[in-house]
Amino acid sequence: MTRYSLDPENATKSAKARGSHLRVHFKNTRETAHAIKKMHLRRAVRFLKNVSAHKECVPFRRYNGGVGRCAQAKNWKATQGRWPQKSAEFLLQLLKNAESNAEYKGLDTDHLVIEHIQVNKAPKMRRRTYRAHGRINPYMSSPCHIEVILAEREQAIARPTEEEPGKKKVS
Structure with missing residues (x-):
């Protein structure tokens, strides 16, 4: 059993995947x-x-050096954005896993919300490339650890509407 960085508020109403x-x-x-x-x-x-x-598009806010601008980022009140295919694939697989864990626990999958998602750096993997004059340069990859916690949200209580909101009491 591995440790998550956040414990869910209600463990019976949440599902995890990593x-x-x-x-x-x-x-x-x-x-x-x-x-x-x-x-x-x-x-x-x-x-x-x-x-x-x-x-x-996915808005790039922190790691945005050299990232081009795109019009779709306006929906996020940002200017820079990209479409990271592989990241989207991996996150889809992880969400599918968390959803099946929730289904196994008997949770209603229509009311699940991503309560916590965290991406951490994993140890870098080394490869090498051969350069001119007999030199060797590293080819490093930056893998990551991902953890997701889905929680079942209760239905929000509707605000009661006031009858005749225009009238004021005069004393």
Whole structure:
């Protein structure tokens, strides 16, 4: 049993999933995960599929050096965005795993929300490339660890509407 960085508020109403040493870029995955945090599960899955189809972009806020601008980032009040295919794929697989864990626990999958999602750096993997004059340079990859906690949200209580809001009491 591995330790998560956050314990869910109500363990019976939540489901978890995690992946370790995943060979997907840390920076792209961090930005993609940040975009789907606090989303409903159905919306997050639809968003990630739209990212793969280039219909919606992932806004790049922290790791945005050299990232080009795109018009789709305006929906997020940002200017820079990309469509990280592999990160979207890995996150979709992880959300599918967490959803099946929730289903196994008997939770209602229509009311699941991504309560917590975190991407951490994993140890770098080394390869080498051969350069001119007998030199060797490193080819490093930046894998990551991802953890997700889905929680079942209770139905929000509707605010009662006031009758005749225009009248004021005069004393």
